[in-house]
Amino acid sequence: MLPLDRLPLAPVAGGFALLEGVRVLDFTTSVAGPYCTMLLADMGAEVIKIERPGGGDDARAWGPPFLDGESLWFLSVNRGKASVALDYATPAGREVLLDLARRADVVVVNLVARAQAKLGLDAAALAAVKPDLVHASITGFGLEGTRADRPCYDLIAEGYSGVMDLTGEPASDPQKVGTPAADLLSGMDAAYAIVCALFDRARTGRGHVIDVAMVESMTRFMAPRLVPYLGSGEVPRRSGAKDSVIAVYQVFHTADLPLTLGLGNDAIWKRFWQAVGRPERAAEARFASNADRRAARAEIVAEIQGLLKARPRDEWLALFAAASVPAGPIYRADEVTQDEALLARGLFYAMQDGERRIPQVGVGVHVDGTAGYHRRAPPRLGADAARVLRDVLGYDAERIRALREQKIIEEQQ
Secondary structure (H helix, E strand, O other): OOOHEEEEEOOOOOOOOOOOOOEEEEOOOOOOHHHHHHHHHOOOOOOEEEOOOOOOHHHHOOOOOOEEEEEEEHOOOOOOOOEEEEEEEEEEHHHHHHHHHHOOEEEEOOOOHHHHHHHOOOHHHOOOOOOEEEEEEOOOOOOOOOOOOOOHHHHHHHHHHHOOOOOOOOOOOOOOOOOOOHHHHHHHHHHHHHHHHHHHHHHOOOEEEEEEEEHHHHHOOOOOHHHHHHOOOOOOOOOOOOOOOOEEEEEEEEOOEEEEEEEEEEEEEHHHHHOOOOOHHHOOOHHHOHHHHHHHHHHHHHHHHHHHHOOOOOHHHHHEEEEEEOOOOOOOOHOOOOHHHHHOOOOOEEEEEOEEEEEEEEEOOOOOOOOOOOOOOOOOOOOOOHHHHHHOOOOOOHHHHHHHHHHOOOOOO
């Protein structure tokens, strides 16, 4: 039995419809762009994923692990989409591409400006056939500037941003965040900007060109560390996350498992000491403010650590929950995906697509009291070509057959 076999099945037709009627052409691969368009699909947009014949999205080959021959990384960021494998480098394929662009509201690409222009996917080329198009690019360094042509991955963006320099213990090497943070953040930024551009287009009728740089998205994520440096001149250093502006805000060990504890204001500080049976500690004048407690951080942390080692984690967590003291476990992947509260919120689920059973992490957003689920399973390469050409473009069976025979389109079931 796999972990996915324990997941609840998603309800049928459980997707949101907030972006219903919006058509998105997704020319992206890997994580950032597909994550962006999956978020749009989760909110009801129709997303047509345009892939290369032969291999398709790079992430289709990422693994192991695979699930029944499909990359689980690909499956994690591509639900809700239709796939058309189209050779648009040919004249016939280019004609299909332009026909799709005329009927689209949004185009998303993750190519540098030079490559976009070479392939005719740049904003100017597509606006020539659809003037009110919202054109969004996700690149490493943006469409302009001295680094615009450079390739980039999440790892590179994290290094530029400063987050790796601050992640890890003081004596450790710089560490990458444990998830593709720059990819996910830039994908969210692009989705956010696209929705804003569509809102403005509804008022003005104007299209927009959106330029999202992974390095900038990841660096903006660092604003709470960068702004204090800019205003103080103090360069933050790796501390194992023990140098928070909040005096007590870190991992502590218990009798068995570690936990996190955040005493973020004076009221929580007092509730903590009452909960552990030492209310007199909360009343000491020398610990009256967060600044006072930061000055005495080493002493306080040592005392709290000594207390928490006396009892197991779950006992402390129950005590702190009853006292409204922010604390929590440090889950592994197998633990977080079995968390009853998260399962009850609909965050983890399985989708059934014919004989395919696919695990998913939901959008994590509730609208009008309802969790969002998928509308479509992640597509097999080119599986929707005939339907899209027929239903969206109005091509007849003969034209579709000719495109298939010329290998302009590819279909896998």
